[in-house]
Amino acid sequence: MDTFDYVIVGAGAAGCVLANRLSDADAASVCILEAGGQDRHPLISIPAGFVKTLYGDRFVWPFVTEPSAALDGRSVSIPQGKVVGGSSSINGMVYNRGQAADFDTWAQMGNRGWGFEDLMPYFMRSERRFGPGDDRFRGRRGELPITDIDWLNPLAEAFIAAAEGMGIPRIPDYNAGVQFGTGYFQRYIHDGKRVSAAKAFLRPALRRRSTSLRTRAQVVEIVLEGRKATGVRYRDGNGHEQTVRAQREIIISAGAINSPKILQLSGIGPGDLLKQLGVPVRVALSGVGENLRDHYSVRMTARARNVVTINEAGRWPRLPLEVAKWVLGMPSVLALCPTIGFVHGKSHSDLHDADLRILFTPGSYMEGKVYVLDDHPGMTCGAAQPRPESSGFVRAVSRDPADHPIVQPNYLAAEADQRITLAGLRLVRALFNSAELALYFERETLPGAEVHSDDELLDFARRRGNTGYHLVGTCRMGPATSRGTVVDDELRIHGVESLRVVDASIMPMLPSANTFASTIAIAEKGADLILGRREEALDRT
Numbered sequence: 001m002d003t004f005d006y007v008i009v010g011a012g013a014a015g016c017v018l019a020n021r022l023s024d025a026d027a028a029s030v031c032i033l034e035a036g037g038q039d040r041h042p043l044i045s046i047p048a049g050f051v052k053t054l055y056g057d058r059f060v061w062p063f064v065t066e067p068s069a070a071l072d073g074r075s076v077s078i079p080q081g082k083v084v085g086g087s088s089s090i091n092g093m094v095y096n097r098g099q100a101a102d103f104d105t106w107a108q109m110g111n112r113g114w115g116f117e118d119l120m121p122y123f124m125r126s127e128r129r130f131g132p133g134d135d136r137f138r139g140r141r142g143e144l145p146i147t148d149i150d151w152l153n154p155l156a157e158a159f160i161a162a163a164e165g166m167g168i169p170r171i172p173d174y175n176a177g178v179q180f181g182t183g184y185f186q187r188y189i190h191d192g193k194r195v196s197a198a199k200a201f202l203r204p205a206l207r208r209r210s211t212s213l214r215t216r217a218q219v220v221e222i223v224l225e226g227r228k229a230t231g232v233r234y235r236d237g238n239g240h241e242q243t244v245r246a247q248r249e250i251i252i253s254a255g256a257i258n259s260p261k262i263l264q265l266s267g268i269g270p271g272d273l274l275k276q277l278g279v280p281v282r283v284a285l286s287g288v289g290e291n292l293r294d295h296y297s298v299r300m301t302a303r304a305r306n307v308v309t310i311n312e313a314g315r316w317p318r319l320p321l322e323v324a325k326w327v328l329g330m331p332s333v334l335a336l337c338p339t340i341g342f343v344h345g346k347s348h349s350d351l352h353d354a355d356l357r358i359l360f361t362p363g364s365y366m367e368g369k370v371y372v373l374d375d376h377p378g379m380t381c382g383a384a385q386p387r388p389e390s391s392g393f394v395r396a397v398s399r400d401p402a403d404h405p406i407v408q409p410n411y412l413a414a415e416a417d418q419r420i421t422l423a424g425l426r427l428v429r430a431l432f433n434s435a436e437l438a439l440y441f442e443r444e445t446l447p448g449a450e451v452h453s454d455d456e457l458l459d460f461a462r463r464r465g466n467t468g469y470h471l472v473g474t475c476r477m478g479p480a481t482s483r484g485t486v487v488d489d490e491l492r493i494h495g496v497e498s499l500r501v502v503d504a505s506i507m508p509m510l511p512s513a514n515t516f517a518s519t520i521a522i523a524e525k526g527a528d529l530i531l532g533r534r535e536e537a538l539d540r541t
Contacts, residue, residue, distance in 0.1 A: 392410040
């Protein structure tokens with residue numbers, strides 16, 4: 001039986017950061033267990049390759065939600081990364097921290113040291129910002145390159161101008177302060193290639209002899225001696241069970257679906273559920289698997305004219321030229337993230353923070369087909385409630401770790417989510433029909449101009465909305481005295497020694513942004529908490 005100082009479950013974004021920071025401290029030995037395989041496939045490095053990685057089960061866990069009443073009984077596919085690098089190897093590569101109020105709310109819920117100012121040094125630590133930015137807020141020396149969109153398109157410019165025409169200011173760097181505004185997204189693409197957490201953090205760590213990565217390792221349970229976590233039992237790629245021990249700590253970083261499932265199979269979770277599964281109750285924690293949240297995005301599309309969109313650039317006869325440009329390191333459609341423009345807007349002018357999220361792409365996909373580009377010029381706008389109030393759960397269904405759990409996000413269950421989504425769809429339609437887009441806008445294709453009442457638009461949202469791939473919250477951080485919390489503000493599981501959760505599942509609320517940046521910051525802070533360091537000692541330059 002092998003023994004390490006630390007055992008990390010999951011080589012996703014958080015696990016990769018932890019492996020790097022912990023193995024760099026005092027020559028500590030670290031073992032990372034990853035259920036998926038290696039990330040060497042070229043589709044992972046080519047940004048446009050994400051469309052080929054999201055489906056099937058080679059690179060993802062092909063999770064599907066339970067039918068949802070608020071979606072008229074519809075289920076939603078919610079694939080999550082099952083490969084070294086986790087979802088950072090297959091996602092949309094947008095880098096967005098979120099609004100200060102997102103994290104200040106975490107602190108107000110009793111989580112000391114988790115306000116925006118507290119987390120700012122951790123955002124900066126990992127970041128290597130290329131391009132303009134205020135160095136009081138942006139990191140320049142980290143491992144993760146953050147770049148600007150370089151494939152500029154007149155349609156995207158017209159979209160941003162349309163937002164400006166509605167009084168929404170253009171902001172050059174939404175990660176440096178207030179997010180209310182419009183502009184281009186920043187991304188973790190460098191020299192035309194995706195820079196996943198594995199490339200930025202794990203590969204340097206694996207050059208140290210003290211770091212070991214084991215792939216195709218399906219965790220069976222956390223081994224507890226009394227209430228102390230001492231090891232991890234897992235199945236290797238041949239189906240044989242192995243155990244690794246941890247001298248110091250075990251850290252679960254398996255994501256918002258798998259982290260609570262692993263805890264439940266280890267006897268840590270809601271007592272009634274564990275008894276139903278036949279799992280001995282080691283530590284009764286009602287919140288394990290609860291509070292699941294995700295962004296629910298509803299996309300509207302339009303036919304474009306007088307412009308070349310991704311639809312034409314991404315297929316014959318233009319595609320060979322785009323490939324050549326990508327090979328030569330020039331701006332290319334192959335090096336784009338799937339969403340390039342945004343509006344962070346307000347449903348009411350008297351609001352302090354943005355409460356609408358609009359995502360823009362100068363391209364569109366065929367109706368009913370999986371990421372197949374339309375055969376005509378097109379554009380897409382997605383509308384989402386950035387701070388959803390709807391919440392659900394994750395529950396294991398058996399003691400077999402290979403069985404997928406029940407996943408129920410309860411999309412659109414909350415009235416506020418319905419109201420704000422409707423406001424977002426109205427804003428998208430106003431943008432489509434603006435004077436600034438008139439040269440390029442031909443007609444709305446989805447849902448179509450005939451769908452116009454609130455009831456009709458909400459019905460469209462129920463039928464056609466999709467996951468934002470931003471699942472969080474199922475191991476919620478908060479004081480032990482607060483009902484439904486799982487970890488404290490040092491990410492230690494209540495009632496268990498030497499066991500922490502460090503990933504997006506600890507978020508009490510969903511930030512109004514893509515979750516990669518905040519997950520990296522959580523891991524940076526988590527590493528310091530494990531090592532006994534404090535953020536006050538960080539160099540913010």
